[in-house]
Amino acid sequence: MSSKKGLNDAYSVKTPEDNIKLYKIWASSYDDDFAKKNDYRSPVLISNYYDKYSNKNDVPVLDVGAGTGLIAEVMNKKNTIDIDAIDISPEMLESAKSKNCYNKLIEADLTKNLDIDNNYYGAIVSAGTFTHGHIGPNALDELLRVTKPSGLFVITIHSKVYVNQNFEQKFQDINEQITDLTFHEEKAYGNNPDKDHGNDTVFITIFRKK
Numbered sequence: 174m175s176s177k178k179g180l181n182d183a184y185s186v187k188t189p190e191d192n193i194k195l196y197k198i199w200a201s202s203y204d205d206d207f208a209k210k211n212d213y214r215s216p217v218l219i220s221n222y223y224d225k226y227s228n229k230n231d232v233p234v235l236d237v238g239a240g241t242g243l244i245a246e247v248m249n250k251k252n253t254i255d256i257d258a259i260d261i262s263p264e265m266l267e268s269a270k271s272k273n274c275y276n277k278l279i280e281a282d283l284t285k286n287l288d289i290d291n292n293y294y295g296a297i298v299s300a301g302t303f304t305h306g307h308i309g310p311n312a313l314d315e316l317l318r319v320t321k322p323s324g325l326f327v328i329t330i331h332s333k334v335y336v337n338q339n340f341e342q343k344f345q346d347i348n349e350q351i352t353d354l355t356f357h358e359e360k361a362y363g364n365n366p367d368k369d370h371g372n373d374t375v376f377i378t379i380f381r382k383k
């Protein structure tokens with residue numbers, strides 16, 4: 174089977190098992206055939222918003238759905254950052270490992286309970302993972318549990334998924350647990366001629382755990 178996958182493949186998965194199969198094939202070509210070809214902006218955006226909103230206490234960082242490590246690559250170019258990766262795909266994590274930009278790589282399904290202590294991380298970052306058929310709003314419950322009080326979240330939520338998967342309701346449900354919630358709509362891709370998804374937007378979603 175071809176390792177060349179694209180946005181339509183990424184947006185057609187439905188279950189964690191579909192994700193494991195897709196990214197097993199895609200891991201080796203993801204950076205070139207997906208990120209570069211589509212002028213994928215989300216990892217750089219997350220890094221920039223983290224820089225803008227974080228303070229020195231917002232560590233260690235957990236990169237949720239870290240994939241091949243594009244967020245940590247950008248963040249580490251600016252400062253050495255104490256960052257762990259979590260992802261369901263061993264092949265994507267293997268690719269991330271080769272870049273030496275994470276302290277720890279955690280293979281886990283973010284739709285399940287996580288084997289991580291309460292109040293451990295100072296910040297959660299994520300790009301491209303709160304999207305079609307990947308992880309939905311309920312994953313925020315476990316992520317809030319593993320984040321320290323006052324910890325920072327800087328995550329992309331695909332704008333269509335925000336509506337279809339009812340993130341609005343989720344933010345109402347967790348309203349008492351979080352503070353300083355803001356959304357910044359950004360184009361996920363720069364110069365991308367893809368007629369179906371080239372103009373897709375994400376909400377850079379920023380908040381703190383109370």
Ligand SMILES: C[S@@+](CC[C@H](N)C(=O)[O-])C[C@H]1O[C@@H](n2cnc3c(N)ncnc32)[C@H](O)[C@@H]1O
Nearest residue numbers: 192238239240243260261262265282283300301
């Ligand atoms: C589009 S990639 C984004 C990777 C990276 N953050 C980036 O921006 O390049 C989505 C990632 O989410 C991971 N993923 C999908 N479903 C997951 C789940 N249930 N638990 C953990 N990771 C998952 C995939 O394995 C994949 O690496």
